[in-house]
Amino acid sequence: MSTTPTRQDFDHYMTPNYAPQQIIPVRGEGSRLWDQQGREYIDFAGGIAVNSLGHCHPVLVNALKEQGEKLWHLSNIYTNEPALKLAKKLVERTFADKVYLCSSGGEANEAALKLARRYAVDHYGEKKDKIISFNQSFHGRTLFTVSVGGQPKYSQGFGPVPGGILHAEFNDLESVRALMGDDTCAVMVEPMQGEGGILPATPEFLKGLRELCDQHNALLVFDEVQTGVGRCGTLYAYERYGVTPDILTSAKSLGGGFPVGAMLSIDKVAKSLAFGTHGSTYGGNALGSAIALAALEFIDTPDVLEGVQKRHDLFREHLETINRKHGVFKEIRGMGLLIGAQMSDAYEGRAKDILPLAIEEGLMALIAGPNVLRMAPSLVIPEADIAEGMARLERAIERLVASA
Ligand SMILES: *Cc1c(COP(=O)(O)O)cnc(C)c1O
Secondary structure (H helix, E strand, C coil), rough: CCCCCCCHHHHHHCCCCCCCCCEEEEEEEECCEEEEECEEEEEHHHHCCCCCCCCCHHHHHHHHHHHHHCCCCCCCCCCCCHHHHHHHHHHCCCCCCCEECCCCCCHHHHHHCCCCCCCCHHHHCCCCCCEECCCCCCCCCCCCHHCCCCHHHHCCCCCCCCCEEECCCCHHHHHHHHHCCCEEEEEEEEEECCCCEEECCCCCCCEEEEEHHHHHHCEEEECCCCCCCCCCHHHHHHHHHHHCCCCEEHHHHECCCCCCEEEEEEEEHCCCCCCCCCCCCCCCCCHHHHHHHCCCCCCCCHHHHHHHHHHHHHHHHHHHHHHHHHHHHHEEEEEECCEEEEEEEHHHHHHHHHHHHHHHCCCCCCCCCCCEEEEECCCCCHHHHHHHHHHHHHHHHHHHHHCC
C-alpha cells in the first residue's frame, strides 16, 4: 500500500539544498494549479520562467504524446528528426548558423564558455583566455558557470575554481574597458539580469560591449536562458536591442517545462566545437526536441509575441495600482513577462516574506534576490487570471503591510 507523500518527506529524503514552500501541487492547467488538498493557485512563477505556455498546454501535451509513442532517445551516435527540425528553426529565426543541443541552461553556458576558450586557442593561442562577466550575474551551477556568475556565495566552498575569470560592473562600460585586453577571450552577459534582480541592460551598454569585443577579437556571448523564447516580447531579447552576439544560450522557456537547452553560434566560431571536443548524452534527445519545437513554433507568432507586450502593460498597471495604495515598491521594471518589483526602503529585504503569504492567498510568485518580487508567468496567461492573481497578491501585500 502506498501512502501519499507529504512535505515532511522532503526533509527526510531530499538533500537540503532547497527549501520548498509547504504545499505540494499535483495538477496544473494553463496558469492555475491545484495542491494535494484541492486548493487552487494562480501561477505567476511559471516554474522560474520555464512554463512558457503554462501547464499542460494541449500543443505541448500533443507533441509529448505523439513523439512519446514513436521514439524517445537514441544518443548522439545517431541523429533524429525532431532535433534537426528544432535546429533548423533556431537557425532560420536567429543570427545563428549552428546549434548545439543540451538539457539545461547551465549546460548551454558551459558549452558556450568551453567553445569560446577553444575558439581563442584555435585562432589566437593559449594566452587569450580571459572571460569577463558581471557582478550579480547568474549563469548556472556547474563549477565553471558558477565561477563566471557574479555571486561569489554560490562558488565559494567548493575548492579550486577555474581561473581566468574577471568580473565587471553591469551597465558600466568603463569597468569593462578597464579589464579588456588582447587576452580577452569572451564577454558573457545577460541582456537583462534575471536572478540578479530583473535589471535590463541599457542599449548603449550592449552596443558598447559589441564594439569592445570587436576591437579585441573577443566573442560576445548573450546568456538568454531566462530572457529568451518570447519572454521579453521578441523571440530573443537581443532583437530588441539590435545587438547581435556571436554565441547565445537558451533554455528555460525553450522546453516549456521539458529540460531542453541550446547554444547558438555563428559558423566561424562553431567550427571550433569540432568532432569529439564536447558532448552530452541527452542533448538533442528526440522527445525533448519535439516538445521544444512545438513550443517554439507556437510562441514564434505575432499573436503570441504581441500578446506578451500587452500582458506586460497589464502587469505593470496592476502593480502600480497596488503600489499607489500600499507604497511597498520603489521601482517596477522588466521586459515582456519577466517583471520585477523592487521593495521600497521601508520593506528593504522583505520580498521573500511575500511568497508564503501569497501561497496562503492562492498565488505563486518568485523573488530575484532579497529585495525584488519577480513574476515570470505563462506567455499566454489569460487576462482573468492576471486580474485574479493581482487581487490575491494585493491581499498578501496588505498582510505584509499589517505585520510591519
Ligand atoms: C536559470 C538560468 C541559468 C541556469 O539554467 P539551469 O537550467 O538551471 O542550468 C543560466 N543563466 C541564466 C540567465 C538563468 O536564468
